[in-house]
Amino acid sequence: MATCETRTVPFVLVGAGGVGAALLEAIVGARALHKARYGIRFSALAVCDSSAAVSGADAAGGLSDAEIAALIAHKASGGKLASQSGAVVRPAEQDASVFLESLVDKYSKEAPDTIVVDCSATDATVPALLKAATTANMRAASANKKPFADSSFRNFRELCLAPTSPARVRYESSVGAGLPVIAALARVVSAHDAVTLISGSFSGTLGYAGESFSAVVGKAKELGYTEPDPRDDLGGVDVARKALILARTLGMALELSDVVVEPLYTPELAELSVPDFLAALPTLDAAFAAKVAAAAAEGKVLRYAANVRPPAADGTGGGSLKVGLVAVPASSPLGTLSGSDNLVEIYSQWYAATPLVLRGAGAGAGTTAAGVLSDMVELANTRG
Numbered sequence: 001m002a003t004c005e006t007r008t009v010p011f012v013l014v015g016a017g018g019v020g021a022a023l024l025e026a027i028v029g030a031r032a033l034h035k036a037r038y039g040i041r042f043s044a045l046a047v048c049d050s051s052a053a054v055s056g057a058d059a060a061g062g063l064s065d066a067e068i069a070a071l072i073a074h075k076a077s078g079g080k081l082a083s084q085s086g087a088v089v090r091p092a093e094q095d096a097s098v099f100l101e102s103l104v105d106k107y108s109k110e111a112p113d114t115i116v117v118d119c120s121a122t123d124a125t126v127p128a129l130l131k132a133a134t135t136a137n138m139r140a141a142s143a144n145k146k147p148f149a150d151s152s153f154r155n156f157r158e159l160c161l162a163p164t165s166p167a168r169v170r171y172e173s174s175v176g177a178g179l180p181v182i183a184a185l186a187r188v189v190s191a192h193d194a195v196t197l198i199s200g201s202f203s204g205t206l207g208y209a210g211e212s213f214s215a216v217v218g219k220a221k222e223l224g225y226t227e228p229d230p231r232d233d234l235g236g237v238d239v240a241r242k243a244l245i246l247a248r249t250l251g252m253a254l255e256l257s258d259v260v261v262e263p264l265y266t267p268e269l270a271e272l273s274v275p276d277f278l279a280a281l282p283t284l285d286a287a288f289a290a291k292v293a294a295a296a297a298e299g300k301v302l303r304y305a306a307n308v309r310p311p312a313a314d315g316t317g318g319g320s321l322k323v324g325l326v327a328v329p330a331s332s333p334l335g336t337l338s339g340s341d342n343l344v345e346i347y348s349q350w351y352a353a354t355p356l357v358l359r360g361a362g363a364g365a366g367t368t369a370a371g372v373l374s375d376m377v378e379l380a381n382t383r384g
């Protein structure tokens with residue numbers, strides 16, 4: 001019987017919170033499948049949190065599965081990686097982006113086919129991801145939206161739209177978590193099927209928007225759906241980033257400031273710290289409940305919806321991005337969403353009367369990590 005050699009695929013993980021830990025767990029759980037089906041074994045060369053990087057030294061130069069399990073337990077108990085023995089601690093005065101870029105630089109020399117995986121929620125990863133996207137055999141996968149929605153379309157173009165990029169950079173979980181939204185859109189784009197509209201609900205947290213406001217936000221936070229800073233969710237910025245990422249994937253040269261955003265909280269609350277902000281949320285309950293009741297009186301429900309409208313095929317109109325609260329019929333596709341479900345409808349030349357629809361869990365550490373892992377397998381399988 002022929003034996004299939006197993007190829008080691010090294011990676012560096014930035015971010016060891018809910019999604020990062022779920023990813024490590026999923027990688028260890030998928031070892032037998034990855035070996036049998038793809039002939040690969042992922043090896044964690046380093047894992048970073050906001051304080052430090054820990055690296056491994058098993059036969060493939062990575063963390064052993066026992067070390068990964070201990071790291072996950074340490075993070076779950078609220079620990080910092082800086083307290084782990086052998087950790088490379090980021091000096092307090094060093095900018096996080098410099099620390100991460102120099103780490104990626106080191107591995108670009110020691111293990112040139114490393115995949116840099118971003119499961120953090122910081123834009124400090126931009127230089128590290130750009131380095132991975134533009135260095136010989138390196139690759140990048142990200143659940144983090146910020147680098148893809150940052151202030152420079154130029155960065156996005158270098159990360160995702162350069163001719164070599166589709167095989168080098170994946171950011172599937174940045175929109176709709178594990179739902180293959182970017183993959184579906186990329187196929188539509190590659191077939192020159194002009195997209196006329198992308199619409200739906202792109203927030204797991206705000207999918208709950210029909211119930212008691214503060215209780216629902218608290219529940220979403222407990223379930224790990226909210227951003228590390230939940231004001232990003234409630235201010236609409238998280239959905240705006242997702243809309244922008246979809247627009248940029250279509251090639252639209254837009255910035256976050258081009259998105260028309262309707263926040264769900266008042267400007268005074270924006271000034272508060274996160275704990276004070278969460279404590280103040282019940283003050284919004286009565287006004288929100290009144291909106292829910294007004295919609296219900298017309299057989300409607302409230303949803304936080306997004307619309308990405310590209311310019312018309314004849315070049316007229318600059319295109320528009322809009323996210324905000326809408327009242328929709330309770331029986332409509334958007335109206336029947338529940339829990340953390342997302343709905344993404346893509347209208348195009350070939351999906352004109354009936355859109356291409358992706359619907360399902362749009363938040364949660366497990367499904368988000370699954371999307372990242374699938375990105376990593378694709379990157380490992382598409383080496384030049």
Ligand SMILES: NC(=O)C1=CN([C@@H]2O[C@H](COP(=O)(O)OP(=O)(O)OC[C@H]3O[C@@H](n4cnc5c(N)ncnc54)[C@H](OP(=O)(O)O)[C@@H]3O)[C@@H](O)[C@H]2O)C=CC1
Nearest residue numbers: 015016017018019049050096119120121143144228363364
């Ligand atoms: N949760 C979800 O449902 C989804 C999340 N995402 C995205 O996934 C990402 C992670 O989300 P989640 O796991 O829930 O968030 P968490 O807050 O649980 O984890 C974030 C992690 O990033 C680390 N981090 C912060 N700054 C840095 C830095 N400078 N260098 C290295 N690591 C850093 C944190 O470190 P420390 O532990 O020290 O604080 C933490 O480990 C986010 O970008 C989010 O938008 C995408 C889709 C769905």
Ligand SMILES: N[C@@H](CC=O)C(=O)O
Nearest residue numbers: 203204205225226227
């Ligand atoms: N905070 C986000 C997480 C996924 O992107 C959400 O609620 O959808």
